[in-house]
Amino acid sequence: MSICPKNKSSKGHRDARRANWKMDTMNLIKCPKCGELMLSHRVCKNCGTYNKKEILATD
Numbered sequence: 001m002s003i004c005p006k007n008k009s010s011k012g013h014r015d016a017r018r019a020n021w022k023m024d025t026m027n028l029i030k031c032p033k034c035g036e037l038m039l040s041h042r043v044c045k046n047c048g049t050y051n052k053k054e055i056l057a058t059d
């Protein structure tokens, strides 16, 4: 990919490119602790656990 794009991408071309770019690294897994769906490599929002350790304080 060049630094200066030679041709302007049309809106359709741009949109088509962006259509499947959202969060391809995003991976939904089940939390090993509470079973809630969570993003892998993220702290579980439900129980605040990541890698079997409680990171976030849950009340």
Ligand SMILES: [Zn+2]
Pocket: 031, 032, 033, 034, 035, 036, 044, 045, 046, 047, 048, 049
């Ligand atoms: Zn959890």
